[in-house]
Each structure stands twice: as structure tokens, then as C-alpha cells.
Amino acid sequence: MDEKKDILSLDKFSVKEINDLLEKTDSFAEILKRDVKKVPALRGKTIINLFFEPSTRTKVSFEIAAKRLSADLINFSESSSSLKKGESEIDTLKTINAMKVDLIIIRHSDSGYINYFADALPVPVINAGDGKHEHPTQALLDLYTIYKSFPGLTGLKIGIVGDILNSRVARSDIKLFKKMGMDVTVIAPSMLIPENFSFFDVKIAAGIDEVISEVDVLYMLRMQFERQDKKYYPSISEYNKFLSLDLPRFNMMKTGSIIMHPGPVNTGLEISSEVMEMEESGKGKIKINTQVTNGVAVRMAVLYYALS
Numbered sequence: 001m002d003e004k005k006d007i008l009s010l011d012k013f014s015v016k017e018i019n020d021l022l023e024k025t026d027s028f029a030e031i032l033k034r035d036v037k038k039v040p041a042l043r044g045k046t047i048i049n050l051f052f053e054p055s056t057r058t059k060v061s062f063e064i065a066a067k068r069l070s071a072d073l074i075n076f077s078e079s080s081s082s083l084k085k086g087e088s089e090i091d092t093l094k095t096i097n098a099m100k101v102d103l104i105i106i107r108h109s110d111s112g113y114i115n116y117f118a119d120a121l122p123v124p125v126i127n128a129g130d131g132k133h134e135h136p137t138q139a140l141l142d143l144y145t146i147y148k149s150f151p152g153l154t155g156l157k158i159g160i161v162g163d164i165l166n167s168r169v170a171r172s173d174i175k176l177f178k179k180m181g182m183d184v185t186v187i188a189p190s191m192l193i194p195e196n197f198s199f200f201d202v203k204i205a206a207g208i209d210e211v212i213s214e215v216d217v218l219y220m221l222r223m224q225f226e227r228q229d230k231k232y233y234p235s236i237s238e239y240n241k242f243l244s245l246d247l248p249r250f251n252m253m254k255t256g257s258i259i260m261h262p263g264p265v266n267t268g269l270e271i272s273s274e275v276m277e278m279e280e281s282g283k284g285k286i287k288i289n290t291q292v293t294n295g296v297a298v299r300m301a302v303l304y305y306a307l308s
């Protein structure tokens with residue numbers, strides 16, 4: 001029997017396999033430009049969206065992606081389920097599997113739990129973000145957005161700014177960007193960097209001004225307040241001084257460079273409201289909505305990979 005195609009991280013994917021996924025995303029992105037944005041590729045397949053943690057972008061874009069591929073997608077609602085009667089999460093997953101579903105998408109607040117669930121299930125599992133651990137489809141849509149913005153990926157300079165400590169996006173992005181030959185610097189003070197961070201083998205800068213005029217991609221992370229067990233930064237004004245993207249810094253960025261953020265943005269903290277208002281007028285420099293748009297085609301490619 002073929003091994004089931006879980007996507008728990010992108011670590012096992014070769015450069016060629018990542019490039020194949022980018023090309024597949026391109027073909028699905030073309031379909032999404034048509035009047036009728038639907039193909040029968042996954043007709044007859046049943047997919048469960050199981051989010052144990054809040055989400056807008058990931059949850060809705062997986063739902064749209066599945067429907068564009070003609071799969072049946074069911075959104076599992078934790079609040080109205082037997083979890084409220086004390087059924088365990090693993091028993092809930094085994095119950096759903098007993099209904100002969102084809103794929104399960106899971107988000108969870110605890111790092112690594114989804115790997116445990118995937119080991120216990122016979123169907124492919126996609127990690128839609130687990131704790132501080134991994135967010136593989138966010139990393140792929142980020143890579144795709146960069147891939148569509150530059151003629152090549154090798155040697156591109158990317159600065160990832162902010163709460164590295166609590167960010168699954170940072171972990172998945174750093175590993176993927178390095179795999180694709182990009183030059184990664186993280187910009188954060190020591191209290192926002194994990195203790196074992198040397199594992200990632202990237203450059204570290206303490207403030208955004210050290211890199212702002214050099215980077216091709218400025219990737220602003222969200223402050224993950226829901227995962228912070230103490231106050232990691234003294235004040236908003238201190239954060240603004242060293243880590244925020246404001247208008248003077250925006251104007252220092254080089255021609256052709258782009259700004260990204262996984263969302264949701266804490267406007268006024270990671271990015272000033274003046275810069276956020278320039279998404280329409282900023283000549284395509286701010287890619288935050290483009291990332292969301294690309295998320296649908298990327299997730300179509302991922303679902304197609306896992307079920308084909």
C-alpha cells in the first residue's frame with residue numbers, strides 16, 4: 001500500500017517537490033481567474049476541517065480550495081461537538097475517521113499534537129498550524145508570493161521581523177526559504193528569540209534599521225499575544241522604535257522590495273496605520289492581501305497532492 005501523504009511540515013519535501021508544488025499552484029491560480037472557478041479533480045472526496053484554535057484565513061481558504069476542486073468539505077465545530085461532553089480529541093478524530101472521510105485538516109494550539117493525531121489515523125492529515133511548531137501551508141503561500149514577485153529565489157535577501165519565539169510561521173518559513181537558497185536574517189531582540197535558535201543557522205539583527213535598506217522581502221510577524229506567558233516587550237513605543245514598519249522606514253526600502261505579514265496584523269504595532277493604508281496605492285509593494293489570495297491556489301495544490 002502507498003504511504004499516506006500527510007503534510008505536517010515541509011522538511012521531507014525536496015527542492016524539486018517544492019518547485020512542483022509551485023508549478024501546480026500556478027495552474028490552479030489560472031483556474032481561479034476564470035468565470036467558473038471549479039474543476040472536478042477531487043470529486044467524490046470528503047475532507048474535514050477541524051480547527052481546535054481560531055482562524056480566518058487558513059480555515060476559509062482550505063474550505064474554498066476544497067470546493068474549487070469539487071470535494072465535499074465539512075467544517076467540524078468544536079463548540080457543538082461531543083468534546084463538550086468530555087470525549088477526547090483522539091476519540092473524536094477516530095469517530096470522524098469511522099465515517100470514511102478521505103483527508104483531515106487540523107489546527108491545534110499545542111505544538112506537535114497533530115503529528116500524534118496523524119500517526120493514529122489511516123487518512124492523510126494536513127497541519128493547518130500547531131502551537132509554536134509548524135504552519136506548512138502558510139510557508140508555501142509565502143514562498144509562492146515571493147516566487148511570483150521576483151525572477152528567481154536564490155540569493156534573495158529576506159528579513160523576518162518580530163516575535164520569532166512564539167511563531168510557527170517563522171519556523172516553517174525560515175526552513176523553507178533556506179531550502180530554496182534565500183538569504184535569511186531574523187530581526188528581534190534576544191527575549192523574542194528561542195534559546196536553541198542556533199539550529200536554524202541564520203543571521204540575527206537586533207533592530208529593523210540594520211536591514212531595512214538591503215532586504216528584498218521584509219516579513220513582519222504578528223506578536224503572538226495568545227501564546228505569550230509573560231510580557232516579552234517593555235512597551236508599544238519601545239517596539240515601535242526598534243521593530244515596527246512606519247512610513248520613514250517604508251520610504252527607505254529599496255525599489256522592487258516587498259512587504260509581507262501572515263495576518264492578522266496588529267495595526268500600530270508591527271505595521272503603522274499609515275503604511276497599512278498604502279496597500280492600494282503602494283504600487284504593489286505590500287503583499288498582505290496577495291498572500292491571502294494566493295493561499296487558495298496553494299491549498300488547492302496541497303489538497304490535490306495529498307489526495308492524488
Ligand code: CP
Nearest residue numbers: 055056057058262263
Ligand atoms: N495566517 C494565519 O494562519 O491566519 P489565521 O489564523 O486567520 O488562519
